[in-house]
Amino acid sequence: MEQEPSVSRRIFAIDSLLDNDLYKFSMQQAVLSLYPGVNVTYQYRNRSPQEHRYTKEAYEILTKRIEALADLALTPDERTFLERKCPFFTSKYLDYLSAFRYTPKAHIQMSLSSSGDLEIWIKGLWLDTILYEVPILALVSETYFEFVETDWDMEGQEEQAETDARQLILGGCKFTEFGTRRRRSREVQRAVVESLKKANLELNGSTLGADQLGCNRVAREERGELLGTSNVYFAMKYDLNPIGTVAHEWTMAISVLENDLLHANGNALRIWRRCYPTDFGTALTDTFGTAAFLRDFDAPLAESYTAVRQDSGDPREFVLAIIEQYEKLNIDPAKKLIVFSDGLTVQKALELKSYVKGLRRQRGNGVPDVSFGIGTHFTNNFRVKSDGAKSRPMNIVIKLYECNGRHVVKLSDDTGKFQGDEAAVREALKVFMPDRSTP
Structure with missing residues (x-):
């Protein structure tokens, strides 16, 4: 019992x-x-x-x-x-x-x-x-x-995490563990982070790497790596790099605090740089949709930020739009980074890595490097024990709703991710997406 x-x-x-x-x-x-x-x-x-x-x-x-x-x-x-x-x-x-x-x-x-x-x-x-x-x-x-x-139970979780890490590393993917918010449990995340680190050390960080399955066909310089974890506690526990960017709430709040919804992206990026002139240089692009972000992403900002993060919408279209923006600003896209973080699985990450490699072959460079923030797939990827069916993780969020008594909203590039008071969302759509009449 x-x-x-x-x-x-x-x-x-x-x-x-x-x-x-x-x-x-x-x-x-x-x-x-x-x-x-x-x-x-x-x-x-x-x-x-x-x-x-x-x-x-x-x-x-x-x-x-x-x-x-x-x-x-x-x-x-x-x-x-x-x-x-x-x-x-x-x-x-x-x-x-x-x-x-x-x-x-x-x-x-x-x-x-x-x-x-x-x-x-x-x-x-x-x-x-x-x-x-x-x-x-x-x-x-x-x-x-x-x-x-x-x-459900923990059986096979460590092995699955190690397998995932090996696939990503041998597939050339640089990745970060982003799984805190929707983890099945803290113990699951602990086991995952420990297993990811173990696989990374075996393939990249020790003499054992040469003996690992698949290493003889993937040169060291072509392998990916575990960059770290977003969870500061587990970064400390496993001596990894804590990694983070900025959340949608920053831009949402700035839209009210600067009393300028239309240019909230640009204002948020500039104010962030006042706090962090050189650190945390990844710009989050989809608070009000990527098109709105790109209108504010001028040359000084594009030079200042080393990376952009894709968190909704079509990732392939995003890559092309970002390349076009950098080229329009006379900035070499190859010197920049795209961080993908929208509902990634190992398979999606490998497919995106392959897509970007193919794009680089077609264009002859001029394509940003890429990395991947993988969350729920790592820390809440389970099957029902009794029948083997997929055990779905919770699809939950907590978002800023008001700032100084005024409604704030998040639109994103996916309508299912719109968040906020319905009337405020409708007003924001008039500003950023006038062809849409309803949330």
């Missing part, structure tokens, strides 16, 4: 302040510097509302787990790691982070409908609330799969 989970296990699913993605900390430092008095509201959304309904028991446990975030604090060892690996964090910010505490009872409003739908709102100072998104999403997913949909 299976043992009942211990009381501590049922409550504490996150036990480190650093169990979060790097971009939340980089944005928090920017907010501390520029916008410490701004108030915001975040909204939780299940993009597949007919699936993954909560039970009352799971909801009660989730509530306790979110309340337990209040017990987290940065440890001296964690601060030392940040000082060593993240030189872009100032001593002022690290002092702030050392004193930081979550106060979920003050900031979070939750409810569960009779049909099992979660409603979560996060309200307060941007500075105080910006770190909640990732751990709450991780807790929502982990609690659901621990107490509602339980017909």
